[in-house]
Amino acid sequence: MSPRNPEPTRTAVLAAADGLLETGGPDAVTLRAVGAAAGVSRSAPYRHFDGKAELLEAVALRTLTDLGAAIRTAGAAATTPRERLRAGCRGYIDYALQHPQHYLLVFGSAPLGVVDPAIDVAADEGFAAVVDLVDAAQSASLLPAQPVCELATVLWALLHGLAQLQLTRHLHEPRTVDGATRLDDLVDVALAAWSPIA
Missing domain, CATH: 1.10.10 (Arc Repressor Mutant, subunit A)
Structure with a gap:
C-alpha cells in the first residue's frame, strides 16, 4: 500500500x-x-x-509570492512601456486592496516573529518584480537614470503608502482625493513627477 x-x-x-x-x-x-x-x-x-506561527508563515510566504506574481501579470498584460509601468503599479495596489488581511499580515505593524528563510527569498523575488518595472521604464526613458534599486525602493514605498492609506480609509474627500475612485490619478501624478520627459 x-x-x-x-x-x-x-x-x-x-x-x-x-x-x-x-x-x-x-x-x-x-x-x-x-x-x-x-x-x-x-x-x-x-x-x-507546528503551531499557529508556522501556519501564518506559510500564508505569508504565499502572500509574497502572489503579490510578486500580481505585479508581473498586470505589467505583462499592457502593451507600451508606460502602460506596463502603470499597470504593474496598479497590480501591487490592487492585490493589497483585494487581500487586505494577507497584505497586513506581511506589511502590517505586528511582526511575524521568527521567519522562515523562504519568506526572505519570496520577499526578494517580490521586490525584484518592482525592480524589473523600474528597469524597463528607465530603458524607455520614462524614469530618471538613478540607481535602479534606490528608485525601486522609493516606488515600493509609494505603492505601499497608497495601499496602506486606502486600506485604513485615510484617502477620502475633503481631506484628500478620494482613494476609492482616484488611486490611478495618484499613481499617474507620482510617475509623471519622476519622468524626465514629463
Whole structure:
C-alpha cells in the first residue's frame, strides 16, 4: 500500500487559513478553526504545522509570492512601456486592496516573529518584480537614470503608502482625493513627477 499523499490536506488547511484570515484577521486563524473550516480531522493541521506561527508563515510566504506574481501579470498584460509601468503599479495596489488581511499580515505593524528563510527569498523575488518595472521604464526613458534599486525602493514605498492609506480609509474627500475612485490619478501624478520627459 502506497503512503497517502499529504498535499491535498495541506492545501485544504492553507485555503481554510486564507479564508479565516480575510474574514477575521490573524486572531481567527487557529489550527482548530482551520481544521474545522477545511473539513479535516482535528489533528490534521498539527501534522503539517507546528503551531499557529508556522501556519501564518506559510500564508505569508504565499502572500509574497502572489503579490510578486500580481505585479508581473498586470505589467505583462499592457502593451507600451508606460502602460506596463502603470499597470504593474496598479497590480501591487490592487492585490493589497483585494487581500487586505494577507497584505497586513506581511506589511502590517505586528511582526511575524521568527521567519522562515523562504519568506526572505519570496520577499526578494517580490521586490525584484518592482525592480524589473523600474528597469524597463528607465530603458524607455520614462524614469530618471538613478540607481535602479534606490528608485525601486522609493516606488515600493509609494505603492505601499497608497495601499496602506486606502486600506485604513485615510484617502477620502475633503481631506484628500478620494482613494476609492482616484488611486490611478495618484499613481499617474507620482510617475509623471519622476519622468524626465514629463
